[in-house]
Amino acid sequence: MPPSDPKPPAWAIAVLQKVCPQSLYEGILGDLLEQYAHNYRAKGERRANRLFLTNILFFIRPGILKRHSKLETQTNSIMISNYFKVAYRNIVRHKFYSLLNIFGLAFGLATFLLIYFYIEDELIYDNYHEKKDRIYRIVSDLKTPDRDFSFALTPPKLAERLKGDFAGIEHTSRFSRTGGLVSYQDKRFQENNVYYAESSAFATFSWEVIAGNSAEFLSLPYQIVLDQPTAEKYFGKDDPIGKRLSIAGFPQDFEVTGIIKPIPTNSHFTFDILISFETSETFFDANNDRWFYLDYFTYLLLKPEQNPQEIISALPEFTLRHIGETQDRVGQYYTFFMQPLKNIYLKSSLDNENGTRGNLNYIYLFSAVAVFILVIACINFINLATAQSQKRGKEVGMRKSVGASKNQLLNQFLSESLLITFFALIVAVGICYFLLPAFNDIAGKKLGLDLFSWQKAILLVGLVLGVGLISGIYPGVILARFKPARVLKAQSKTGTGSGGLRQGLVVFQLTISIALIIATIAVSQQLKKIKNQNLGFDHEQIVNLQFRMDQNFRSNQGGRDFYETVKRELAQSVNAVAASAVRTSPDVDPPNWYSEFEDSNGEMQNTSINGYIVDYDFLDTYDIDLVAGRFLSRDILADTSGAFILNEAAVKFFGFATPEEALDKKFFQIGIEGKIIGVVQDFNFKSLHQQIEPLAIYYYPNFFNRFSIKLPPGNHQAALQALESKWNELVPQQIFTYTFLDQGLADRYQAEQQIGNIFSKFSMLSILIACLGLVGLSSFIAEQRRKEVGIRKVLGATTSGILTLFSKGFVKLTLIAFLFSAPIAYYALERWLEAFPYRISLEPWIFLLAGSIALVATVATIGLQTLRSALAKPVDSLRYE
Amino acid sequence: MKGSHLGEFEELVMLMVALLNDEAYGIRIVEEIKDKMDRKVILSAVHVTLYRLEDKGLVKSAMGGATGERGGRRKRIFSLTKAGYRALQDAKDQKTQLWQLIPKIS
Numbered sequence: 001m002p003p004s005d006p007k008p009p010a011w012a013i014a015v016l017q018k019v020c021p022q023s024l025y026e027g028i029l030g031d032l033l034e035q036y037a038h039n040y041r042a043k044g045e046r047r048a049n050r051l052f053l054t055n056i057l058f059f060i061r062p063g064i065l066k067r068h069s070k071l072e073t074q075t076n077s078i079m080i081s082n083y084f085k086v087a088y089r090n091i092v093r094h095k096f097y098s099l100l101n102i103f104g105l106a107f108g109l110a111t112f113l114l115i116y117f118y119i120e121d122e123l124i125y126d127n128y129h130e131k132k133d134r135i136y137r138i139v140s141d142l143k144t145p146d147r148d149f150s151f152a153l154t155p156p157k158l159a160e161r162l163k164g165d166f167a168g169i170e171h172t173s174r175f176s177r178t179g180g181l182v183s184y185q186d187k188r189f190q191e192n193n194v195y196y197a198e199s200s201a202f203a204t205f206s207w208e209v210i211a212g213n214s215a216e217f218l219s220l221p222y223q224i225v226l227d228q229p230t231a232e233k234y235f236g237k238d239d240p241i242g243k244r245l246s247i248a249g250f251p252q253d254f255e256v257t258g259i260i261k262p263i264p265t266n267s268h269f270t271f272d273i274l275i276s277f278e279t280s281e282t283f284f285d286a287n288n289d290r291w292f293y294l295d296y297f298t299y300l301l302l303k304p305e306q307n308p309q310e311i312i313s314a315l316p317e318f319t320l321r322h323i324g325e326t327q328d329r330v331g332q333y334y335t336f337f338m339q340p341l342k343n344i345y346l347k348s349s350l351d352n353e354n355g356t357r358g359n360l361n362y363i364y365l366f367s368a369v370a371v372f373i374l375v376i377a378c379i380n381f382i383n384l385a386t387a388q389s390q391k392r393g394k395e396v397g398m399r400k401s402v403g404a405s406k407n408q409l410l411n412q413f414l415s416e417s418l419l420i421t422f423f424a425l426i427v428a429v430g431i432c433y434f435l436l437p438a439f440n441d442i443a444g445k446k447l448g449l450d451l452f453s454w455q456k457a458i459l460l461v462g463l464v465l466g467v468g469l470i471s472g473i474y475p476g477v478i479l480a481r482f483k484p485a486r487v488l489k490a491q492s493k494t495g496t497g498s499g500g501l502r503q504g505l506v507v508f509q510l511t512i513s514i515a516l517i518i519a520t521i522a523v524s525q526q527l528k529k530i531k532n533q534n535l536g537f538d539h540e541q542i543v544n545l546q547f548r549m550d551q552n553f554r555s556n557q558g559g560r561d562f563y564e565t566v567k568r569e570l571a572q573s574v575n576a577v578a579a580s581a582v583r584t585s586p587d588v589d590p591p592n593w594y595s596e597f598e599d600s601n602g603e604m605q606n607t608s609i610n611g612y613i614v615d616y617d618f619l620d621t622y623d624i625d626l627v628a629g630r631f632l633s634r635d636i637l638a639d640t641s642g643a644f645i646l647n648e649a650a651v652k653f654f655g656f657a658t659p660e661e662a663l664d665k666k667f668f669q670i671g672i673e674g675k676i677i678g679v680v681q682d683f684n685f686k687s688l689h690q691q692i693e694p695l696a697i698y699y700y701p702n703f704f705n706r707f708s709i710k711l712p713p714g715n716h717q718a719a720l721q722a723l724e725s726k727w728n729e730l731v732p733q734q735i736f737t738y739t740f741l742d743q744g745l746a747d748r749y750q751a752e753q754q755i756g757n758i759f760s761k762f763s764m765l766s767i768l769i770a771c772l773g774l775v776g777l778s779s780f781i782a783e784q785r786r787k788e789v790g791i792r793k794v795l796g797a798t799t800s801g802i803l804t805l806f807s808k809g810f811v812k813l814t815l816i817a818f819l820f821s822a823p824i825a826y827y828a829l830e831r832w833l834e835a836f837p838y839r840i841s842l843e844p845w846i847f848l849l850a851g852s853i854a855l856v857a858t859v860a861t862i863g864l865q866t867l868r869s870a871l872a873k874p875v876d877s878l879r880y881e
Numbered sequence: 882m883k884g885s886h887l888g889e890f891e892e893l894v895m896l897m898v899a900l901l902n903d904e905a906y907g908i909r910i911v912e913e914i915k916d917k918m919d920r921k922v923i924l925s926a927v928h929v930t931l932y933r934l935e936d937k938g939l940v941k942s943a944m945g946g947a948t949g950e951r952g953g954r955r956k957r958i959f960s961l962t963k964a965g966y967r968a969l970q971d972a973k974d975q976k977t978q979l980w981q982l983i984p985k986i987s
Contacts, residue, residue, distance in 0.1 A: 027957030
């Protein structure tokens with residue numbers, strides 16, 4: 001017989017409880033039980049159980065489940081909107097602290113965003129190429145008996161041989177740098193960003209073609225491809241395709257066969273004009289077997305299935321097979337390397353790179369700075385919030401008494417920090433918008449404030465959540481932990497518990513700030529050192545006029561090449577101190593050429609050193625001293641070929657004991673054999689990143705390409721005008737282009753200049769943010785100790801005494817921070833300076849100055865904040881209760 | 882308005898609520914429909930419909946007293962609101978009107 005109280009399976013009821021919203025559960029379960037009892041009596045236990053289960057299963061349906069979540073989110077969203085309402089009221093009530101917090105965070109976020117944009121831009125170089133994962137550049141290491149070189153260039157025939165040997169190479173593509181005076185009808189421009197290129201380039205790289213068929217527009221000699229702005233420069237609105245351009249020095253005109261969009265700035269190399277590679281082969285055989293002639297950038301496009309590692313590991317064997325014998329004969333050995341396209345911009349810095357390169361270390365450095373500044377800003381928030389926790393104690397007590405849970409309180413404080421971070425982000429975007437032009441200027445970038453992509457949206461939301469949670473969680477936890485009885489009973493010292501941590505955080509902030517200030521001072525000192533370094537030659541007042549040594553210049557007039565006449569007339573037109581025709585001035589790196597020399601034992605050795613091609617007046621123009629022997633003389637005919645002058649570094653490098661010993665020894669370079677006739681003092685013909693290298697100086701007019709003219713002191717503008725009109729009179733077929741040597745030299749340190757600039761701005765920002773935090777803290781403390789100040793004043797304390805009292809603690813913290821930051825900065829800067837042969841030593845004053853700046857900043861900040869309370873009449877502060 | 886239109890099943894459930902008076906709760910309605918209409922309906926369907934009607938304001942509910950049955954669980958008793966009664970009336974009137982429009986064939 002059935003028992004009086006039939007029971008369905010308990011687990012099924014548990015399922016129902018999970019499924020049903022709390023409010024409906026009782027009514028539903030009641031109905032089910034009633035039905036169950038009925039079925040139990042009518043149909044027996046088993047069928048009743050089964051029906052009960054099916055009925056419960058039918059309750060798992062949207063109509064019930066949705067009701068469940070709807071109600072839950074309703075309560076949740078009510079609470080959340082309440083959190084934000086309360087948070088908003090709190091922010092508005094404490095306007096001063098809220099503004100401090102918002103602006104502190106805003107500056108931090110703005111810095112972070114700017115650096116983020118910068119780094120992002122650095123990292124997306126060459127990303128736009130569709131086949132970027134399959135593109136590699138081949139570069140060469142060359143080992144000579146006494147020195148090793150790393151070139152971005154390769155020998156002419158390498159590409160063809162590689163393609164022949166490795167079936168996995170889809171295309172090879174060579175580029176060779178050139179430039180020239182381009183003209184169309186009456187329009188003439190000097191074009192310097194020009195490359196010879198093969199049509200395979202467009203099968204490899206994803207440059208956008210506007211007109212022309214990229215598969216063949218560089219396949220025949222004398223074809224030319226322009227980017228759109230260049231085309232407009234020559235042809236205006238006309239259709240450029242099929243038009244003919246002439247380039248000075250080429251016997252034939254070029255046919256425009258293609259127009260492309262400008263090469264994106266985030267490319268590791270850019271150009272305005274491409275000339276078909278075939279063109280160069282019509283006048284010198286680019287396919288020749290000169291393996292020690294390096295002039296070609298070689299790119300490979302691998303087939304998708306090709307594993308690059310296979311080719312890389314086969315390269316040594318390949319080299320041996322093709323040029324093993326040649327290498328042995330010359331005594332110089334190649335190692336070829338394959339660089340993935342995506343590594344070129346940041347990780348490659350070889351000789352003769354085809355474009356400026358980024359620096360991975362600076363990326364790391366900037367990322368660190370960005371994070372540090374953001375941390376400083378977060379610390380401000382944490383400090384202010386914990387300091388104020390006393391004030392909020394009563395609120396927490398009340399909330400807990402009426403039933404708020406710890407979690408709810410935490411939620412509430414987090415919503416407050418999220419809201420503040422959100423406001424800060426809005427301000428930060430404004431700051432970014434405002435600072436971006438200046439930042440672009442400093443960083444040499446063209447960044448836009450493009451925040452409307454989903455990646456940026458994720459970044460911004462992530463920033464608000466990350467920064468809000470990081471800075472809100474600690475104060476939130478502290479506050480939520482308060483015991484209501486304690487805080488409501490009396491003014492308990494709840495805030496002091498986190499005092500130690502607060503001080504630690506302040507020390508951390510100041511450590512970072514001081515380290516950044518030290519770095520700023522040291523970097524600017526190093527830059528100054530570079531600027532004022534004695535380069536061994538006179539670089540002031542020198543202007544360089546570029547020209548091309550064409551037939552006209554070489555033509556003989558009255559026993560002299562015409563260029564001499566031009567030089568003399570130009571010099572006379574401005575009363576120049578001196579003038580010299582040269583191939584390279586010291587703002588341009590000279591080429592390194594295969595050379596042979598006679599050592600002190602009279603034996604010929606081969607090597608490779610820099611060559612400087614100049615005329616007779618070189619020493620006078622640059623004011624370089626002769627150490628031994630004599631310089632090139634106009635009056636000695638033999639000096640026109642085979643007379644070499646070395647610098648002191650070369651003398652030492654060749655193993656001679658004295659400069660005199662080197663005289664009359666044999667020397668060989670660029671096919672000229674001759675003797676050493678003199679030795680000049682060392683001068684820095686390359687950047688100060690390098691020691692002075694060995695150098696050979698000689699006369700070879702075919703290679704001249706600029707006049708260095710030393711102007712008399714006075715008005716440059718007038719001198720330039722005089723030079724230009726003289727130039728147009730003498731050489732109308734060439735364009736007057738000038739550069740000042742000083743400017744060229746300064747450009748060599750652009751990267752350092754930028755770093756210095758960026759550093760000084762960011763260190764200023766970091767100290768500003770840290771000071772904002774101190775403003776908050778000190779004014780809060782001053783407020784708290786108001787009564788104490790009043791009593792002290794009544795008892796005879798002076799204003800300055802009270803100021804000292806307040807700042808003493810912070811001064812101590814600053815000093816501790818200084819002790820931390822000095823060694824860190826010292827270590828980091830020593831490593832940075834290692835790269836400079838000409839470097840400052842890190843003297844104590846740099847550190848002391850940075851420390852003092854920080855100290856003055858903190859004391860001034862705190863002083864200004866506490867002055868008010870120090871000056872207040874004691875009667876006001878003592879009467880207030 | 883869409884909300885004012887009663888579905889067939891809604892109308893049925895409301896009619897049951899009206900005629901059951903104080904006894905209108907989930908399982909009772911299921912049984913009543915079976916008795917009066919000879920139609921088997923699922924308990925959860927009735928519940929969901931009742932809650933939906935409650936959202937629309939056509940019925941209201943209150944927990945009744947506990948009884949010895951149902952394991953001591955209270956019943957959720959439903960009753961028509963004024964709006965519910967009017968909606969039911971409207972539905973009937975509309976249908977009557979339509980019936981009257983049918984041409985009489987005799």
